Amino acid sequence: MKSQQWLNERTFHHSNFWDIKWLVEEKQRQGLSISLCLPTLNEEKTIGQEIVILKAELADRYPLLDEIAVIDSGSSDQTCEIAARFGADVYIASEQLVEQGDHPGKGENLWKALYLLNGDIIVYVDTDIKNIHPRFVYGLVGPLIKDPEVHYVKAFYDRPLAFSGGLRPTGGGRVTEILVRPLFCLFYPELAAILQPLSGEYAGRRSILEQISYPVGYGVETAMLIDIYERLGLYAFAQTDLDRRIHRNQETIALGRMSFGVLRTFMSRLKREQLARFEQELPIIMRQYEVNDGNYRQLEYEIEEIERQPMIEVEAYRQKFYPEQQPV
Amino acid sequence: MRERLLANLVMIAQIPAPGGAEEQRVRFLLDRFVEAGISHAAADEVGNAVGRLQGKTGDRNILLVSHLDTIFPANLDHNVTVESDRVIGPGVGDNALGAAIVSMVPSVLEHLGIELDSNLILLGTTHSLGRGNHAGIRFFLDHIPEKVNCGICVEGMQLGRLNYFSIGTARGDITCDVRPEPSRSYGSESALVVINHIINRVLGISIPNRPYTVIRLGKMRAGVAYDVEPDHAELGVEIVSHDDEMIDQIHHQIEDIVSEMSARHAVEAHFYLFFKTQAGGIPFSHPLVKGVLDVMRSLQIEPDQGHSPSELSELIARGVPAVTLGISRGMRSRKQSPDFVLIDPILTGVAQLIGAILAIDEGACDEVEKPQPVDEGDLT
Numbered sequence: 229m230k231s232q233q234w235l236n237e238r239t240f241h242h243s244n245f246w247d248i249k250w251l252v253e254e255k256q257r258q259g260l261s262i263s264l265c266l267p268t269l270n271e272e273k274t275i276g277q278e279i280v281i282l283k284a285e286l287a288d289r290y291p292l293l294d295e296i297a298v299i300d301s302g303s304s305d306q307t308c309e310i311a312a313r314f315g316a317d318v319y320i321a322s323e324q325l326v327e328q329g330d331h332p333g334k335g336e337n338l339w340k341a342l343y344l345l346n347g348d349i350i351v352y353v354d355t356d357i358k359n360i361h362p363r364f365v366y367g368l369v370g371p372l373i374k375d376p377e378v379h380y381v382k383a384f385y386d387r388p389l390a391f392s393g394g395l396r397p398t399g400g401g402r403v404t405e406i407l408v409r410p411l412f413c414l415f416y417p418e419l420a421a422i423l424q425p426l427s428g429e430y431a432g433r434r435s436i437l438e439q440i441s442y443p444v445g446y447g448v449e450t451a452m453l454i455d456i457y458e459r460l461g462l463y464a465f466a467q468t469d470l471d472r473r474i475h476r477n478q479e480t481i482a483l484g485r486m487s488f489g490v491l492r493t494f495m496s497r498l499k500r501e502q503l504a505r506f507e508q509e510l511p512i513i514m515r516q517y518e519v520n521d522g523n524y525r526q527l528e529y530e531i532e533e534i535e536r537q538p539m540i541e542v543e544a545y546r547q548k549f550y551p552e553q554q555p556v
Numbered sequence: 557m558r559e560r561l562l563a564n565l566v567m568i569a570q571i572p573a574p575g576g577a578e579e580q581r582v583r584f585l586l587d588r589f590v591e592a593g594i595s596h597a598a599a600d601e602v603g604n605a606v607g608r609l610q611g612k613t614g615d616r617n618i619l620l621v622s623h624l625d626t627i628f629p630a631n632l633d634h635n636v637t638v639e640s641d642r643v644i645g646p647g648v649g650d651n652a653l654g655a656a657i658v659s660m661v662p663s664v665l666e667h668l669g670i671e672l673d674s675n676l677i678l679l680g681t682t683h684s685l686g687r688g689n690h691a692g693i694r695f696f697l698d699h700i701p702e703k704v705n706c707g708i709c710v711e712g713m714q715l716g717r718l719n720y721f722s723i724g725t726a727r728g729d730i731t732c733d734v735r736p737e738p739s740r741s742y743g744s745e746s747a748l749v750v751i752n753h754i755i756n757r758v759l760g761i762s763i764p765n766r767p768y769t770v771i772r773l774g775k776m777r778a779g780v781a782y783d784v785e786p787d788h789a790e791l792g793v794e795i796v797s798h799d800d801e802m803i804d805q806i807h808h809q810i811e812d813i814v815s816e817m818s819a820r821h822a823v824e825a826h827f828y829l830f831f832k833t834q835a836g837g838i839p840f841s842h843p844l845v846k847g848v849l850d851v852m853r854s855l856q857i858e859p860d861q862g863h864s865p866s867e868l869s870e871l872i873a874r875g876v877p878a879v880t881l882g883i884s885r886g887m888r889s890r891k892q893s894p895d896f897v898l899i900d901p902i903l904t905g906v907a908q909l910i911g912a913i914l915a916i917d918e919g920a921c922d923e924v925e926k927p928q929p930v931d932e933g934d935l936t
Contacts, residue, residue: 272639273637274637276637276638276639276640277566277636277637277638279638280559280562280563280566280638281563281566281567283559283563284559284560284562284563284564285563288559288560289560289591306639306640309640310638310639310640313640314559314562314638315559358633358635359570359635361567474633474635
C-alpha cells in the first residue's frame with residue numbers, strides 16, 4: 229500500500245509546474261542553484277535544438293538554470309562545436325579529473341558532471357530527444373523546488389518511436405517491462421512503482437548524488453535508484469509525466485547488451501546487500517549470434533560495469549566543494 | 557536575443573499547423589504576446605492570433621502579419637534540427653520563421669528601448685494557404701473597427717524580398733465525372749481522357765505578352781488501378797496576370813471549354829474557382845518602398861523586387877499600403893532536401909523589419925494616394 233500511496237502523492241504531470249516564474253522565485257528564495265548536464269556522444273542532429281530551447285527559455289527568459297553544460301564522450305561529429313556555438317559550456321570527459329583515469333560511458337559523464345558543475349540541483353537530460361521542450365527540465369526540478377523532502381525526480385513518458393510514415397502512439401520501454409520491473413518486484417518491490425526507471429532524464433540534489441557510486445555504462449540509472457532508495461527510502465523520490473518523448477529506436481540486439489549491463493549492476497547490488505550469493509565472479513562477456521548465408525557466428529562483447537566511487541570520496545571534489553573541511 | 561529567436565522558431569516549427577488546424581500555433585503566439593506585456597491579445601472569430609501594442613500617440617495603426625498555416629499534414633514528423641549555420645525542418649522558412657519573428661517583435665523593441673508612436677497590431681493568420689483562400693486575413697481586415705494605415709507581411713524567406721505589387725491570381729479545380737452506366741449516352745469516355753481533351757483546349761487559349769499572363773496546370777489526380785478506367789478526374793489550374801480583366805476573361809474561356817467538353821463527351825465536368833486575389837500594388841515611388849529600400853541599403857541587403865502570392869494582395873485590395881519582407885535565406889522543401897533557413901542572416905532580417913517599422917512610425921505611409929493597380933512599367 230505504501231507504494232500505491234507514494235504513486236498518488238509523488239507522481240506529477242509537468243503541467244503542475246507550468247508557472248516557471250514561480251519556480252524561479254522559489255528557487256531564489258531557497259538560495260538554490262540549478263545546473264543542467266547534457267551527456268553527449270555524436271548527437272549533432274539534436275544537440276543544437278536542445279541547447280537553443282533550454283537556454284532561451286530557462287536561462288535567458290526565466291533564469292531557472294544557472295548553468296548548461298555538455299559533457300562529451302569524444303564525439304567525432306559536430307556535437308561539441310554546435311553546443312559551444314549556442315552557448316553551452318562544453319567539457320570533454322576524458323580531459324577532466326584526469327587523475328581519476330578515463331572510463332568512457334554515459335555514467336562517467338554524469339559522474340564527472342558532479343565535479344564540473346556547481347548547482348545544488350543537477351538535472352540530467354539525454355541528448356537524443358527530437359521534441360525537446362522546456363518541460364523536460366521544469367517538470368523535473370519542480371518537485372525538488374516544491375518539496376524539500378524530495379531528493380530525486382525521475383521522468384516518465386508516453387514514448388512513441390519515430391519511424392517512417394509518422395508516429396506510433398506507444399512503444400519503447402522493453403528492457404523496463406521485461407527485465408527491470410520484474411527484478412524490482414522481486415528484490416525492491418517499492419521501486420516497481422517508478423514507471424520508467426531507465427528514462428534518461430532525472431534531477432537530483434547534489435547532497436545525495438555525491439554520496440552514491442556511478443556505474444559508467446548501462447547500469448547507471450538502475451544503480452542510482454537502488455542506492456538512493458537504500459539511503460533515503462521511497463519518499464525521497466518523485467516522478468513526473470513529461471508527455472511525449474521522440475527519440476531514436478534501438479534494435480533488440482542492442483537492448484540485449486544494455487540488459488546485460490543493467491543485470492550486472494543489479495547483481496552487484498544484490499550481492500552487496502546480501503540478497504543473493506554467487507559462487508564465482510560474474511562474467512563480463514556478453515555473447516550474441518548472427519547468421520549470414522548459413523554461417524553462424526558468435527559475437528563477444530566485453531561489458532564490464534566499472535563503478536565510479538561516490539564523488540564525495542574524491543579529493544579534488546572535496547577541495548572544490550568543501551574546502552573548509554580540508555585538513556590544514 | 558538570437559537564442560530566443562531560434563527557440564521560438566524551433567518551437568513554432570514543431571507545432572503541426574495544416575490549414576484549419578492552427579490552434580496550437582495561435583495559442584503559442586498569444587502566450588508570447590502576453591509574456592511580452594501586451595494587454596490586448598486574443599484570438600478572433602476565425603482563430604487569428606491578434607495582439608495590439610499600444611503606441612505613445614496611437615496616431616497610426618501598423619499591421620505586422622504572418623500566416624501560421626503550413627502545407628504539411630499533421631502526421632508528418634515536424635521535429636527540427638539545429639545545425640551550426642541552419643535550422644532544418646518542415647515549414648521552417650514558410651512560415652514558422654515569419655511567425656516566430658512576429659511573436660518576438662514586442663520583445664525586440666523592448667530590448668532595443670524603442671517605443672513607437674504608432675500602435676502596432678500583430679497578426680498571425682489562419683486559413684491562409686490553398687483552399688483557405690486568405691480567409692483569416694480577409695476576416696480580420698473586413699472586421700477591424702479601426703483603420704489600418706500600413707502593413708508589413710513577414711515571410712521567413714528570402715532576405716531581400718521586397719514585394720509591393722500583388723499579381724492577380726485565380727486557382728480552381730476542373731472536375732470530370734463519368735455518368736453512371738444507365739444514363740451514359742454514346743461518346744462517354746474515361747474521365748482521364750476527357751481531362752486530356754480539356755488540357756489540350758486550355759493550352760490552345762491565346763495568351764498575350766502584355767499584360768503578363770500565365771495559365772499553369774499544376775496538379776492532376778485520376779484513377780486507382782492500371783486495369784480500370786477512371787470515373788473521376790481532377791485538374792488543378794492557376795491563372796496569374798497583372799490584369800484582373802485578363803484573369804476573368806481566361807476564367808470564362810476555361811468555363812466554356814469545360815461546358816463544351818462536358819456535352820461533347822457526355823460527362824459531368826465543372827470548373828470550381830476557390831481562390832482569387834486581385835492584381836494591384838503601390839508604385840515604386842511610394843515613400844514606403846523608398847523607406848524600406850533605404851533600410852535595406854543601410855544593412856547592405858540586396859533588394860529582390862517582384863510580385864508576391866502572400867497576404868499582401870488582401871491589404872492592397874483594401875487600399876492599405878503594404879510590403880512583404882523576407883527574414884533569412886534558405887530553401888523550401890524538395891524531395892531530397894528538407895526545408896532549411898540559415899541562422900546568421902536572421903538578425904539582419906530582424907534589423908530590416910525594425911527599420912521598416914521605424915520608417916513607417918516616422919511617417920513613410922502618411923498622406924499618399926491609396927494603392928491601386930499599376931502598369932508593368934512602374935514595376936522597375
